[in-house]
Amino acid sequence: MSSAAVDEWTGRYLAELATQRKLSAHTIAAYGRDLAELARLAGHADWPALTHFDIRRFAAKLHADGQSPTSIARKLSGWRGFFEWLSRQTTLSANPVEGVRAPRRAKRLPKALAVDDAVKLMDNQTHGHPEPAELCDRAMFELLYSSGLRVSELAGLDVHHVAARDGQAASLGWLELETQEVVVTGKGNKMRRVPVGAPACTALQAWLAVRPPARDGSQALFLSTRTTRISARVVQSRLKAHAIKAGMPVHVHPHVLRHSFASHLLQSSGDLRAVQELLGHASITSTQIYTSLDFQHLAAVYDRAHPRAKVK
Secondary structure: OOHHHHHHHHHHHHHHHHHOOOOOHHHHHHHHHHHHHHHHHHOOOOHHHOOHHHHHHHHHHHHHOOOOHHHHHHHHHHHHHHHHHHHHHOOOOOOOOOOOOOOOOOOOOOOOOOHHHHHHHHHOOOOOOOOHHHHHHHHHHHHHHHHOOOHHHHHOEEOOOOOOEOOEOOOOEEEEHHHOEEEEEOHHHOEEEEEOOHHHHHHHHHHHHHOOOOOOOOOEOOEOOOOOEOOHHHHHHHHHHHHHHOOOOOOOOHHHHHHHHHHHHHHHHOOHHHHHHHHOOOOHHHHOHHHHHHHHHHHHHHHHHOOOOOOO
């Protein structure tokens, strides 16, 4: 296909996007670049004659050139829309982009602290005569690591169970210190019980001894400096500041402690089903990613210890 014909098709298509779909100039420019790349890959081939196999070959070429799966997926989406439009302008037997998928995105493994770093983070907290806010922080951080809670689950905890009354909702989560457990409501409104370790129980008792009444009269377990239920954002900022002060080698947020909880538990027990239940995962597929973390740990031990692990 001549470059003049390519320019005519793309020009008409982009003009329609601007006038009928009212897309922004930035978006239209991006579509133009993606179609220019299609023209480069297709060479002199007649666009209406392109097949499913041609598009798959083009996607493979982009991948081989180092383009990310996300970028390729975006281009395929743009090409798909163009050929849908082209089918209304010419005789096109089928959209050649239909069914063509970008290469799979590499799975990003969750970040987890090394065991020594997690212990250091937990130990490097209150000393002397701590303020109530410090005791609150210690209890929150210990509980996040001890029980693998999501930050929303932590923030939603009450001191004890509160039944629904006078238009007030019942507790979504609460502490049961006598049995060393917390009850939380996770994703899909699924409730679960999670054990609380001894250091976390000790930290919680210290916090409860100085916890002031909540301003709104609620039974929120963790309170902000204004004595209202703590928010997830405040938990995140306090943990980040504490981790920096403790000299952690990575950025630490609440989900890092959840990942660390799961990874360290799996390393010690090897019980994937138990970790699934404790995390509140509906499917074990979500939990299986921690087996990769466990393998990474084993591989690191091998590299350090085995005399034949590395080429001299």
